[in-house]
Amino acid sequence: MKYLTDYRNPELAKKILEEIKKTVTKSWTIMEVCGGQTHSLVKNGILDVLPKEITMVHGPGCPVCVTPLHLIDKAIYLAKEKGVILCSFGDMLRVPGSKESLLEAKAQGADIRILYSPLEAVQIAQQNPDKEVVFFAVGFETTAPANALSVIHAKKLGLKNYSILTSHVLVPPAIENIMEDVDAHIDGFLAAGHVCTIMGYWEYYPLVEKFKIPIVVTGFEPVDILQGILMVVKQLEEGRYEVENQYTRYVTEEGNQPAQDVIFQVFEISDRVWRGMENIPNSGYRIKDEFAEFDAIRKFDVQLEEAEENPECLAGEIMKGIIKPYQCPAFGKKCTPENPLGAPMVSSEGACAAYYHYTNVFSSPKK
Ligand code: SF4
Structure with missing residues (x-):
């Protein structure tokens, strides 16, 4: 609780805001990468109090938002047509597929279960040896260790009825893709603190050099966000472009090595399609061949036509x-x-x- 009350302290927030106002002299556009940061910014009214020179734009760090339409359709197909027990985080359920959402499929009788951890899905597979259990493993680098661990655990248990439907995406290639888009004009980034808790921030040095932009690893509470913005603004005003770490209470340069070891035991880097964006080279994880039996895509031959996105959705x-x-x-x-x-x-x-x-x-x- 200490960290919550400290980092939601209105007096501290006001002081940082005043410092931002004193520091800023030019117009800057800053992107917070993570959807959790977006919600914190908007929910806490930070957008309303920032000086007019600062424009915050909102990045692709919403794992559910970037999970491709065809994978949602495949998850629904597996649950409805192949009779699998489809397990997912609750967030995924209301996301529209091309015809329906997982929630609508569940209402029609498909066995779709909301879990808090992929290890619960492994347990369900143990308890239901006559059923196939698939965990819908979406997310950024943050959720990859737990998903990889579930595969390692299932292999140790000798389970033949557990697999994961993977849509893992990575932050640094997404930043590169955005910076290369001629229509996007970003001056600096707040990097996602939880992703960097796992991966560290060494991966951002080449981006800072290539695009000459400040990147500040930032947390999620109002004081974190304001401090991250202040650090970016100071760099911009001083003409610096560096990787800095606001979220020092969790993030180190090298990240969480045991968690990274677990990820790379099971996954390897691959190209990924991002919903609403495009295929971004080396922007995701796929399951290594030695764990192919746990890859739902390879296990179930799902031939579905890839549906078009709704053209009205921007x-x-x-x-x-x-x-x-x-x-x-x-x-x-x-x-x-x-x-x-x-x-x-x-x-x-x-x-x-x-x-x-x-x-x-x-x-x-x-x-
Ligand atoms: S249609 Fe527009 S408002 Fe709705 S999700 Fe897509 S971009 Fe957002």
Whole structure:
């Protein structure tokens, strides 16, 4: 609790805000990579109090939002047509597939279970030897160790009825992709603190050099976010571009080595398609051949036609910081949490959901 109260301290937040105001002299656009940071920014009203020179845009760090449409369709197909027990984090359930969501499939009788850990899915596989159990393993580097561990654990137990449907994506290639997009104009980044807790921040040095942008590893509480913004603004105003670490209470340069060892025991780096964006080279993990029996894609021959994204959903442009959620014509009209056209409107880390729930963008000036 200490960290929560300290990092939500309004007096401390005000002091940092004053320092930001004193420091900034030019207009800067800063992207927070992680959807958790987006929600903290919006929910805590930080966007409303930042000086007008600072524009915050919202990055692709919402794992549910970037999970490709065809994988959601495959998960639904496995649950409905192949009779598997499909296990998933709750966040995934309301995300629209091409025809329906996992929640709708569950309502029609598919055995879809919401879990808090992939190790629970391994347990379900042990308890149901006559059923196939598939865990929908989505996420950034943060969730990869637990998903890899579930595979190692299942192998040790000799389970033949457990596999994972993987959509793991990586932050550094996404930053590179955004910086290379001619329509995105980002001056600095708040990197995602939890990803760096696992991976460290050494991976960001080449990006800082290549694009001459500050990257500050940042936490999620209001004081963290304000301090991260201040550190980026100071670098920009002083003409520096460095990797700095605001989240020192958890993040080290090298990261969590045992967690990285577990990841690379099971996964290897591969190209990945990001929903709303595109195929980004070396931007994800796939399961190594020696663990192929635990790869749901290789285990089940699912031949589904790849459906087209809803053309009205501008999620890709939002996740690259090109537009804000309220600039999508469907926002709050055709697209609402009750009737989402895209994942960012229903994910707990989605930028559209953050603006819909915590701002009055329909009546107040836009930030
Ligand atoms: S408001 Fe809805 S349709 Fe528009 S980008 Fe967000 S999720 Fe997609």
